[in-house]
Amino acid sequence: MHRRLWALGAMATLLLSGCGSSTASSSSSNSKQITITFDAMEYSAASNKYFPAFVKEFEASHPNIHVHLRVINWSLGHQVLDTEIGGGHAPNVAIIGTRWLPSYVNSGLLVPLTSFMTPTFSKEFYPAALASIRYKNVQYSLPEAMSIRLMVYNKSLFSKAGISGPPKTWSQLATDAIKIHRITGQSGYGLVGSQVETSLDYWYTMWGFGGHIFRNGRGTLTSAPDLKALEYLDNLIKSGGTEPNVTASTRAGLETQFSSGKVGMMIDGPWLVKEALANHIPVGVASIPAQPGVSPLNPAITDSMVMFKGPNEKASWEFMKFMFTKPIRTTFDKTEGMLPTMKTVGAESYFEKSPVFRPYLKALSGPTRHEPVVPHFDAISLAVTNAVEAAYSHVTSPQQALSQANAKVTAALK
Numbered sequence: 001m002h003r004r005l006w007a008l009g010a011m012a013t014l015l016l017s018g019c020g021s022s023t024a025s026s027s028s029s030n031s032k033q034i035t036i037t038f039d040a041m042e043y044s045a046a047s048n049k050y051f052p053a054f055v056k057e058f059e060a061s062h063p064n065i066h067v068h069l070r071v072i073n074w075s076l077g078h079q080v081l082d083t084e085i086g087g088g089h090a091p092n093v094a095i096i097g098t099r100w101l102p103s104y105v106n107s108g109l110l111v112p113l114t115s116f117m118t119p120t121f122s123k124e125f126y127p128a129a130l131a132s133i134r135y136k137n138v139q140y141s142l143p144e145a146m147s148i149r150l151m152v153y154n155k156s157l158f159s160k161a162g163i164s165g166p167p168k169t170w171s172q173l174a175t176d177a178i179k180i181h182r183i184t185g186q187s188g189y190g191l192v193g194s195q196v197e198t199s200l201d202y203w204y205t206m207w208g209f210g211g212h213i214f215r216n217g218r219g220t221l222t223s224a225p226d227l228k229a230l231e232y233l234d235n236l237i238k239s240g241g242t243e244p245n246v247t248a249s250t251r252a253g254l255e256t257q258f259s260s261g262k263v264g265m266m267i268d269g270p271w272l273v274k275e276a277l278a279n280h281i282p283v284g285v286a287s288i289p290a291q292p293g294v295s296p297l298n299p300a301i302t303d304s305m306v307m308f309k310g311p312n313e314k315a316s317w318e319f320m321k322f323m324f325t326k327p328i329r330t331t332f333d334k335t336e337g338m339l340p341t342m343k344t345v346g347a348e349s350y351f352e353k354s355p356v357f358r359p360y361l362k363a364l365s366g367p368t369r370h371e372p373v374v375p376h377f378d379a380i381s382l383a384v385t386n387a388v389e390a391a392y393s394h395v396t397s398p399q400q401a402l403s404q405a406n407a408k409v410t411a412a413l414k
Contacts (some may be wrong), residue, residue, distance in 0.1 A: 023056065036093065092310060124344065150360060273356045387402055
């Protein structure tokens with residue numbers, strides 16, 4: 001998910017660090033040393049500090065288990081894992097994008113965790129967190145990271161534009177965004193138009209118009225709500241309600257602009273609130289708009305931790321259990337600005353009373369919509385991303401773009 005959830009960014013240098021406590025290697029005099037491999041994804045620069053620390057702590061309490069850690073840049077994660085698997089060197093435990101789950105399950109690569117998870121352990125998680133990563137009604141993974149997306153808005157720019165509060169409908173958002181730009185000179189609505197999250201920002205609008213990506217095994221991108229949503233965003237761009245050069249706008253770039261006070265509102269996670277407040281930008285958080293007659297839904301996005309089939313599955317589970325203890329989850333969630341997936345962590349005052357996390361935790365108990373866990377979702381996402389970018393850059397009309405993408409979505413679902 002990357003800390004900006006699914007924002008896979010530019011291809012960066014692959015960071016591979018083989019780590020393990022030297023203490024662990026020297027303290028196995030009475031039993032055989034077991035080695036397991038853990039592929040972790042780099043959420044931020046801090047990942048290269050806390051993941052080795054977690055491994056060292058685990059090895060200290062499990063002297064017979066040595067963990068070989070590899071920290072991999074998210075933008076290369078899927079490619080690296082597939083290369084390892086193809087070469088017969090799948091890790092024992094790995095963090096993956098939940099959208100990769102179906103292909104690994106259908107290839108017979110993952111261990112179902114049902115036999116390992118006790119009822120007591122399962123109850124430690126928020127039900128929505130476990131449900132969002134369940135595939136074919138089987139728990140193949142644990143929720144490594146989760147975020148709900150909400151509308152984050154700059155109270156100062158809203159006040160300067162004479163706007164009393166966040167928009168509740170997409171129609172109102174357009175009016176407010178154009179007004180913010182006209183009066184303050186800043187971008188009204190931050191819209192991602194480059195890289196993989198282009199499809200996400202379109203889906204947020206599409207869902208708010210009552211649309212769907214697919215239903216009953218067929219793409220529905222040519223339906224009226226889906227088309228209206230893309231036409232709406234296209235018109236918003238033309239009307240000056242977004243930042244200029246939308247097709248060059250990445251999630252990370254827009255977050256930097258928002259945290260600098262240059263964007264009126266955008267849909268994002270709690271880390272953006274944290275960054276903006278640190279820069280003394282007054283922000284508010286609200287539900288994502290929906291058109292009249294459509295129930296608001298807050299998108300929830302997850303990453304998963306999985307166990308690949310192979311030797312030392314019991315040792316692998318011991319490590320996974322350790323990674324889902326309260327101290328570990330608290331450190332990870334605080335550092336990366338993620339929503340807690342475990343109840344005991346979410347109950348801590350840091351999260352429960354925080355102006356950053358409180359609205360997101362509240363939204364977690366309401367209606368949410370998760371990215372579909374279906375095979376070939378990467379192909380579906382890419383088809384939609386390419387279509388939306390083509391429409392934004394006026395290479396083709398919204399209707400033509402969605403028609404072409406819909407055929408690819410339906411083909412991917414077969």
